[in-house]
Amino acid sequence: MPSAGLKGSRFLLKVSVSDFSIKVEGCRRELKASQGKTLLETLLDEDFEIAHSCGGMGTCGTCRVVVTSEVDKLPPRNEVESEMAEDRGFHPSERLACQLEISSSLTIKVPGVFFGGSESTS
Secondary structure, eight states, rough: OOTTTOTTOOOOOOOOOOOOOEETTOOOOEEOOOTSSSSHHHHTTOOOOOOOOSSSSSSSOEEEEEEOOOGSSSHHHHHHHHHHHHHEEEEEEEEEEOBBBBOOOOOOOOOTEETTTEEEEO
C-alpha cells in the first residue's frame, strides 16, 4: 500500500561517508574526513581551530600545515597553492589546508598550535 504523499515523488538522500581519518600531532582526537572536502573544511567541521585569515582562498598562507604521513599519496598542488609554495619556498610536505583536497588518511602538524603546554611545530 503506497504511503500518502509519496506517489510519483522522487527523493534524493545524500549520505556523507567518512572515508578517511586525520590525525593532528599532539592532539588526541582523530578527525573524520570525507573525500572531496578540503583539509581546512574538515578541520573546521570537526571544531579544530586553525588560522585562515583569507577565508580559504589560498592567498594568506596562514593555514599552512606539514603533512607527516602519506606525503606520496597527496594530490598535486593546484595553481593557487603552487604559486604560494613557490613564493614561500615550501617543502613538498608543506601544504595549504584550504587547497588540499582529502584523498587519503593523513597525519599533520599545525605550526603554532599548542596542545597541553607543547607546541606542534614543523
